[in-house]
Amino acid sequence: xxxxxxxRRHPLAAVVVLLLALAATGGxxxxxxxxxxxxxxxxAQSLAIDEGKKLYAVGCxxxxxxxxxxxxxxxxLVGVGSAAVDFQVGTGRMPAQQPGPQVPEKRKVYSQAEIxxxxxxxxxxxxxxxxxxxxxxxxxxxxxxxxxxxFRTNCAQCHNFTGEGGALTNGKYAPSLxxxxxxxxxxxxxxxPQNMPSFPDTTMPEQEKKDIIAYIKTVNGExxxxxxxxxxxxxxxxxxxxxxxxxxxxxxxAVAVWVAAHTAKAKxx
Amino acid sequence: xxxxxDGRLGIxxxxxxxMRKIFPDHWSFMLGEICLYSFIIIILTGVYLTxxxxxxxxxxxxxxxxxxxxxxxxxxxxxxxxxxxxxxRGGLLIRQIHHWxxxxxxxxxxxxxxxxxxxxxxxxxxxxxxxxxxxLFVLGMFTGFTGYSxxxxxxxxxxxxxxQGAILATPVVGTxxxxxxxxxxxxxxxxxxxxxxxxxxxxxxxxxxxxxAHLILVFYHKHTQFPGPGRTNKNVVGMPLLPVYMAKAGxxxxxxxGVIAAIAGMFTINPVWALGPYRPDQVSxxxxxxxxxxxxxxxxxxxxxxxxxxxxxxxxxxxFIPLVVFGLMLVAIAVYPFIESWxxxxxxxxxxxxxxxxxxxxxxxxxxxxTGYMVMLLGGGNDIFATHFHMSLNAITWFVRIAFxxxxxxxxxxxxxxxxxLQRRDADKVLHGxxxxxxxxxxxxEFVEIHExxxxxxxxxxxxxxxxxxxxxxxxxxENGVERKVxxxxxxxxxxxxxxxxxxxxxxxxxxxxxxxxxxxxxxx
Numbered sequence: 001x002x003x004x005x006x007x008r009r010h011p012l013a014a015v016v017v018l019l020l021a022l023a024a025t026g027g028x029x030x031x032x033x034x035x036x037x038x039x040x041x042x043x044a045q046s047l048a049i050d051e052g053k054k055l056y057a058v059g060c061x062x063x064x065x066x067x068x069x070x071x072x073x074x075x076x077l078v079g080v081g082s083a084a085v086d087f088q089v090g091t092g093r094m095p096a097q098q099p100g101p102q103v104p105e106k107r108k109v110y111s112q113a114e115i116x117x118x119x120x121x122x123x124x125x126x127x128x129x130x131x132x133x134x135x136x137x138x139x140x141x142x143x144x145x146x147x148x149x150x151f152r153t154n155c156a157q158c159h160n161f162t163g164e165g166g167a168l169t170n171g172k173y174a175p176s177l178x179x180x181x182x183x184x185x186x187x188x189x190x191x192x193p194q195n196m197p198s199f200p201d202t203t204m205p206e207q208e209k210k211d212i213i214a215y216i217k218t219v220n221g222e223x224x225x226x227x228x229x230x231x232x233x234x235x236x237x238x239x240x241x242x243x244x245x246x247x248x249x250x251x252x253x254a255v256a257v258w259v260a261a262h263t264a265k266a267k268x269x
Numbered sequence: 270x271x272x273x274x275d276g277r278l279g280i281x282x283x284x285x286x287x288m289r290k291i292f293p294d295h296w297s298f299m300l301g302e303i304c305l306y307s308f309i310i311i312i313l314t315g316v317y318l319t320x321x322x323x324x325x326x327x328x329x330x331x332x333x334x335x336x337x338x339x340x341x342x343x344x345x346x347x348x349x350x351x352x353x354x355x356x357x358r359g360g361l362l363i364r365q366i367h368h369w370x371x372x373x374x375x376x377x378x379x380x381x382x383x384x385x386x387x388x389x390x391x392x393x394x395x396x397x398x399x400x401x402x403x404x405l406f407v408l409g410m411f412t413g414f415t416g417y418s419x420x421x422x423x424x425x426x427x428x429x430x431x432x433q434g435a436i437l438a439t440p441v442v443g444t445x446x447x448x449x450x451x452x453x454x455x456x457x458x459x460x461x462x463x464x465x466x467x468x469x470x471x472x473x474x475x476x477x478x479x480x481x482a483h484l485i486l487v488f489y490h491k492h493t494q495f496p497g498p499g500r501t502n503k504n505v506v507g508m509p510l511l512p513v514y515m516a517k518a519g520x521x522x523x524x525x526x527g528v529i530a531a532i533a534g535m536f537t538i539n540p541v542w543a544l545g546p547y548r549p550d551q552v553s554x555x556x557x558x559x560x561x562x563x564x565x566x567x568x569x570x571x572x573x574x575x576x577x578x579x580x581x582x583x584x585x586x587x588x589f590i591p592l593v594v595f596g597l598m599l600v601a602i603a604v605y606p607f608i609e610s611w612x613x614x615x616x617x618x619x620x621x622x623x624x625x626x627x628x629x630x631x632x633x634x635x636x637x638x639x640t641g642y643m644v645m646l647l648g649g650g651n652d653i654f655a656t657h658f659h660m661s662l663n664a665i666t667w668f669v670r671i672a673f674x675x676x677x678x679x680x681x682x683x684x685x686x687x688x689x690x691l692q693r694r695d696a697d698k699v700l701h702g703x704x705x706x707x708x709x710x711x712x713x714x715e716f717v718e719i720h721e722x723x724x725x726x727x728x729x730x731x732x733x734x735x736x737x738x739x740x741x742x743x744x745x746x747x748e749n750g751v752e753r754k755v756x757x758x759x760x761x762x763x764x765x766x767x768x769x770x771x772x773x774x775x776x777x778x779x780x781x782x783x784x785x786x787x788x789x790x791x792x793x794x
Contacts, residue, residue, distance in 0.1 A: 101661070145339045152423060152545045156553040161423065161544045166554030167652035171661035174554065218337050219543055227354070228365055228537030236424060238650040240538050241560025244372035248532055249380065252303050252373065253296070255524050259517060260296035263508065 045120065052121025055114055059095050068125045073099070080191065081128020082119035087187035089115045091180075093194075101171035102194055129190045129200070136206055137186035139214035147215030150208055154199065162219040164234045168195055178220050182213045292514045293494040293507035297388075300381040301487075302518060304405075306525040307374040308480060314367040315469065321357050323349040324419065324465035326458045335542050343421075343546035346461045350420035350541050365533035371413050372538070373529060375561040378406045382602075386635050389623035390493045391606040393616065398486040401479050403603045408476050410561045415468040417539070417559055421461055424539075426547025427556040430455065435569070438588035456549060496621045496733035498726045505620070555652055565595045567648030571669045602638060612765045613737055626695070627734040629688035630769040636684040637677035644672045685774075692776035695731045698723060699779045700787050722788065732778050740766035 007013060057066065063074030070076030074096075077085075088094040092108035110118065119131060152161070160166050163177030172195050177185065189209050192198025199209070218224065220234075232239040275281045292298070325345040331338045333348065334355045353360035382402060385391055391399040414432075418425045433455050437443045452459035491505050500506045508514050545551070558566055568591035575586040609631065610616075625632040647654065648669035655662040702720035709717050723731070742763040747753045768774060 143340075144337045145341050148337055148545060149341060152548075152551045152553070156423075156545075156551065158554055160555045161553045164555070165656055167655035167662045169661075170663050171655075171659075173656050215337065226537055226540070227361060227542075228540055229535045231537050231540070234540070234543070235653055236555055237539075237557040237559045237563070238555070238653045241372060241563065243536065244369060244560065245376050248369060248373040248529070249303070249376045251528050252377070252525055253300070253380075255528060256299040256303065256521070257296040259521055259524070260294055260299060263294050263517070 048117045048120035049124045052117035052119070052124075055110070055118050056121050059110075060118070063096070068122060077122050077125060079126035079128045080122060082123040082131045083129040083187045084191040084193065085119035085122045086115055086131045087184055087191060087193055089118060090187075091184055102173060105175060129187075132183065132186050132190070134183075137182045137210065137213060139182055139210050139217055142207070142210040142214035144211070144214045144218050146208075147211030147213070148219070150204075150212050151215050154204070155212065158196075160234070161236075162234055163216050164220070177216050179222075180216075182217070185209075185213050185216060287488070288509070288511040290488065290491075290510040291505040291507045292492050292510065293505055295495060297384045298492065299521065300377060300384050302521055303525055304374055304377040304381055305480065305484075306522045307370045307377060307529065308476070309522070310370045310526055310529060311367060311374060312473065312477075314363045314370065315473075317363050318353065318360075318367060319469055321349060321353045321360065322346070322419070322465075324462045326421065326456075326461050338542065338545075341546060344461065346419060346421040347541070347546045350422070354542060362530075362533060365536075365538050366530055367416075368538045369533045369536075370529050371409075371416065372559060372561075375406070375409045375413060378402070378409055379561075382406060383635065383639065386602070386605070387625040387632055388493070388495075389619065389628055389631065392619040393610060394490055394618050395486070395493075396606045396610070398483060398490065399606050400603060401483045401486065403599075405476055405479050405483065407599060408472050408479070412468060412472040412476065413559055414562055415464040415472065418464050419461060419468060420539075420541045421547050422541040422544040423547050423551055423553060424541075424544045424556055426456065426549070427552055428558050428562075429460065430549065431558075431566070431569075435565075435588055435592050438585040438592060440584055440589065456547070491620065493620050493622050495624070496730060498729045500621065502618065502620050557649060557653075560646070563649035564598070564642050564645035565591070565649075567645035567651070567669065568594055570651055571645075571648040571666050571673070598638070598641065605634075612740070612762060612769060614740060614762075614766075615737070621733070623734060626688040626691040627736075627775075629685045629692070629775060632688050633681045633685040637681040640676045640680040641673060644669055644676050648673075689776055692778075696776055696779050699728055699731050700784060728784075734778070736775055736778060737766075737770040739763070739769070739771040 056064075056068070060074075060077075063071060064077050065071050065074075068077035085094075089110055090108060090112070092106040093103045095109060096103045097106065108115075116131075123130070151159075151163075155163070158166050158168065158174035159177055160174075165176035166174050168174060174196070180188075186209055188196060189199040189204065189212070190201075232243055271280070323345040327345050328342050329345055329348055331341050331343055331348055331351070333351055335351050338351065350364075353364055355361070385399065385402070414428070418429050433447055433451065436447045436450065439446065447455065450463070451457040452463070492507070494500050494505060494507070497506075508517070544553070557563065569588055572587050572591045575590075577584040577586060623631075648666070651662055651665045651669065654660065655665055702722040705719045705721045707719045709719055711717060740763050742755055742759055743753065745753060745755065
């Protein structure tokens with residue numbers, strides 16, 4: 001010990017201590033840190049990520065950046081989660097066709113398997129909402145009436161009473177919910193795509209999401225009854241007024257012209 | 270039996286005086302009938318609805334037959350509307366007939382009013398009847414609005430909130446009126462019951478009285494007719510009330526009822542069950558009033574949100590200005606007959622109608638008014654048009670803002686030019702005959718089209734209208750050389766009169782001399 005203490009004022013002592021400390025920290029980290037990605041991992045998850053990365057590089061990176069960091073043409077995807085990918089690519093919104101106020105829904109380009117791989121890759125960039133399982137979004141047995149109340153409170157101001165859609169500013173819009181699958185509705189609520197606010201489980205628990213999905217499917221589904229006859233788009237007084245003017249008053253005027261043309265006349269003109 | 274009744278009611282002399290009353294025949298004279306019959310249909314179906322509707326804002330929890338509303342708190346008004354729709358026999362059909370008939374009734378009144386306007390049927394002696402009709406239109410709007418609010422659903426509740434906002438925007442008295450109307454803070458517990466009284470008693474009562482007065486005046490003045498051979502300002506050419514006209518009118522009533530019932534049977538109107546009960550904390554997009562309030566909605570939608578804050582008070586110009594314009598637009602059309610009679614200075618009675626082209630300035634003003642109205646109707650549905658035509662909501666709003674000022678001016682100029690063009694064409698037809706489409710080659714090789722001269726009847730119809738000469742202010746000094754006092758009103762009147770009837774604002778109709786000269790054997794021209 002004496003030798004050591006004698007050299008403690010040596011000009012290189014500080015360097016030696018620093019080296020030792022670094023070596024100790026590094027060694028400890030190497031011993032206790034979780035297995036890094038550098039190690040060969042042959043699980044299905046990692047294969048999906050690899051495949052997804054390839055798909056991403058071809059289809060998405062030109063706007064979202066090579067590592068999902070985002071560019072001037074597209075937002076970063078770090079932390080958006082697999083649910084966002086499943087929604088955006090699954091409804092055909094992504095890859096986007098052209099820039100505009102809003103990216104519209106269109107025919108989807110990727111198969112569900114490819115979408116899952118893309119989702120796995122994007123999820124690996126940072127933690128985010130996870131694609132829901134069927135158990136989470138299946139509306140069977142949910143409370144329709146409660147869903148209606150929640151829908152009118154949280155959704156109707158943009159999507160209309162029964163989800164027919166509505167206009168937002170400068171060409172943006174809340175799309176119609178007709179024919180949207182329960183899974184995609186669930187993901188939209190979870191992730192808040194485009195102009196939509198997100199409703200994470202902390203503000204809207206899973207059960208309430210199910211209620212809302214059940215309500216939408218009841219009032220705007222394929223089997224929704226319309227007891228009053230043709231629904232005229234479910235858009236309210238504008239379509240009713242147009243119909244009343246054109247077909248209501250229009251046919252009455254046609255009838256009036258017909259009656260007036262079939263009158264007893266002294267002289268046919 | 271008839272004698273018994275005559276002794277007590279004097280029906281013989283009444284019938285004698287009125288049974289042979291003549292009504293002229295024209296399809297456009299049946300527009301008023303469409304309104305009358307749809308009004309009757311509304312009253313009949315409305316009575317049925319009152320039997321089942323509970324005008325109460327007491328809250329209950331719904332457990333009726335519409336499953337998506339189970340367990341929802343709602344007012345009795347809304348619950349009873351659901352019950353009418355799903356549980357009362359024929360309830361939904363009657364509700365839909367009632368609502369469709371209302372939409373068509375007011376649209377019919379609008380078109381009827383335009384018919385009267387464009388043919389000049391509002392001239393003396395019918396100014397009062399014009400006002401009665403106008404009042405019916407406005408009362409119809411408000412009766413419709415109060416009825417639309419009764420089910421207390423989310424859509425109509427939003428509409429009432431909108432109206433309350435407009436009331437609040439009225440300076441000084443706004444808050445008091447709102448508190449008075451709703452019995453406290455909005456929405457309160459009185460609204461539905463009060464609107465119910467207004468909707469089923471007060472307004473329809475006044476309207477029924479006005480309709481009767483309107484019809485009595487039509488009888489008293491006798492119906493107007495289009496000019497034609499044998500038709501003068503002193504006769505009416507048409508069919509007698511009994512039996513021909515009565516049979517026709519009766520048949521037409523059932524046709525109107527049939528068309529409205531068929532529409533109501535096939536097309537949904539106001540599906541309240543899908544809208545949910547009204548709660549002030551909820552709102553839906555695409556919330557509009559029925560069409561007749563649409564232009565008021567448009568005025569507020571496109572108005573920039575200006576406001577002035579003075580001494581702790583807020584003047585909401587963004588809502589108050591539309592409210593004023595709403596009133597002005599209605600008043601403008603109501604007082605028009607008086608303005609025109611002041612300009613023409615014509616105190617004679619007019620029972621012959623004008624063809625719209627023969628009154629170019631009036632027609633152009635009418636079209637300008639309709640254009641402004643329609644532009645605002647478009648503004649009222651800006652969100653629906655935006656989503657369905659894939660346009661920007663803001664772009665539509667700006668279009669409406671500009672078109673509200675530019676559109677009527679353009680419409681005025683274009684309509685006037687079209688009317689003048691049609692007048693010239695009429696004059697041409699009178700002088701040169703109808704183009705027959707037959708091309709004749711003359712011996713020297715020239716090609717000419719043969720013009721067929723019009724019949725005497727047609728010539729008369731095309732030249733029967735009279736044309737005013739513009740009013741003059743008169744010389745500035747009288748015969749003694751003393752300066753004559755010319756009021757500002759007289760000057761304005763002369764100016765307007767020139768705009769109506771001056772050179773370039775109407776085409777002088779061909780005179781008999783011109784006609785003779787041209788047709789006196791100079792050959793076809």
